[in-house]
Amino acid sequence: MNSVKAVFLGIFCLILIAFSSPVFGAQNAFARGEELFMLNRPQEAVRFLEIAVAEDPAHVQAFLYLGIAYLQLNRVNDAIAAYLKILPRGGRETARISYNLGNAYFLNGNFELARQYYSMAIENDPSYGPAYLNRANTQVRIGDMTGALADYEIYFLLEGDSQKREQVTRLMAFIREEIAAIERLRIAAEEAARAEAERRRQLLEQISESLHAAAGDGRSLSAGFEDIQDYDSEFQLE
Numbered sequence: 569m570n571s572v573k574a575v576f577l578g579i580f581c582l583i584l585i586a587f588s589s590p591v592f593g594a595q596n597a598f599a600r601g602e603e604l605f606m607l608n609r610p611q612e613a614v615r616f617l618e619i620a621v622a623e624d625p626a627h628v629q630a631f632l633y634l635g636i637a638y639l640q641l642n643r644v645n646d647a648i649a650a651y652l653k654i655l656p657r658g659g660r661e662t663a664r665i666s667y668n669l670g671n672a673y674f675l676n677g678n679f680e681l682a683r684q685y686y687s688m689a690i691e692n693d694p695s696y697g698p699a700y701l702n703r704a705n706t707q708v709r710i711g712d713m714t715g716a717l718a719d720y721e722i723y724f725l726l727e728g729d730s731q732k733r734e735q736v737t738r739l740m741a742f743i744r745e746e747i748a749a750i751e752r753l754r755i756a757a758e759e760a761a762r763a764e765a766e767r768r769r770q771l772l773e774q775i776s777e778s779l780h781a782a783a784g785d786g787r788s789l790s791a792g793f794e795d796i797q798d799y800d801s802e803f804q805l806e
Contacts, residue, residue, distance in 0.1 A: 597623065598630045610637035621650070628654055628661045635668050639675065647672045663693035670699070674706060682706045697726035701736070713743050713750070 601616030617634040620627055631654035638647035651669045658665045670685035686703035689696055704719035720740050724733070 595620075595624075598627060601630065602633060605633045605637055610640040613637050614641065621654075625653075626657050628658060628665075632661065632664060632668065635665075635672070639668075639672060644672050644675050648676070663689045663696050663699070666692065667696065667699050667702070670702060670706070674702065679706050679709045683710065695726055697723050697730075700726065701732070708739075708743070713747050717743050717747070 597616045598620035601613045601620055604610075604613035604616065614634065614637045617630050617637060620630040621634060624630070631650050635647040635650045638644070638650060648669065651665050651672065655662065655665050655669070666685045666689035670682045670689065673679075673682040673685060683703055683706045686699050686706060689699040690703070693699070700719045700723040704716045704723065707713075707716035707719065717740060720736055720743075723730070723736070730736070
């Protein structure tokens with residue numbers, strides 16, 4: 569009988585240890601946070617997800633959910649901090665973490681960093697269609713229309729049945745028109761520069777010829793004065 573009690577007591581102690589361990593606490597907090605996150609209750613989800621990542625700093629999924637919840641609450645800087653913290657431990661989720669970092673920096677208006685992290689996502693997963701789409705959108709904001717067009721085309725190859733196809737197609741047509749307009753302006757500017765250079769060259773030639781003619785008249789006058797001076801010198805008084 570005592571042995572049976574001892575066995576039950578041992579099992580009870582193991583259960584207590586398991587429930588009180590940080591890993592179990594992190595998993596329990598994550599489970600609740602994930603549930604609230606899926607119910608679109610980010611404010612409540614954040615409390616549990618913050619506990620989960622504090623108790624298990626390597627819990628990638630908890631960080632991913634936490635960052636998205638922060639973005640839903642417009643806590644963009646908190647989302648960036650969370651993603652940067654877990655990025656070195658991202659492993660197979662590195663592409664998703666980088667993509668979410670790109671989204672956060674885009675919302676912050678830091679388009680260069682947004683493009684950098686979208687590119688990191690693509691490097692880690694070359695078939696990641698949304699990363700190409702958002703990098704293209706970012707490059708539009710930066711002014712790299714050629715790069716944007718290339719990324720939109722890759723996005724179509726990867727996401728041929730995208731619901732955004734019609735919208736992106738219109739945008740691509742507009743970008744092509746913009747690139748053509750920029751090229752026309754460049755050609756017109758080059759032609760105007762060449763015309764201005766030719767006008768200035770002709771003007772310089774005219775000034776040079778005028779000065780050359782004036783210099784020739786000066787030499788003839790100088791020779792005449794020299795003759796007069798020589799002539800006068802013959803009548804010097806002794």
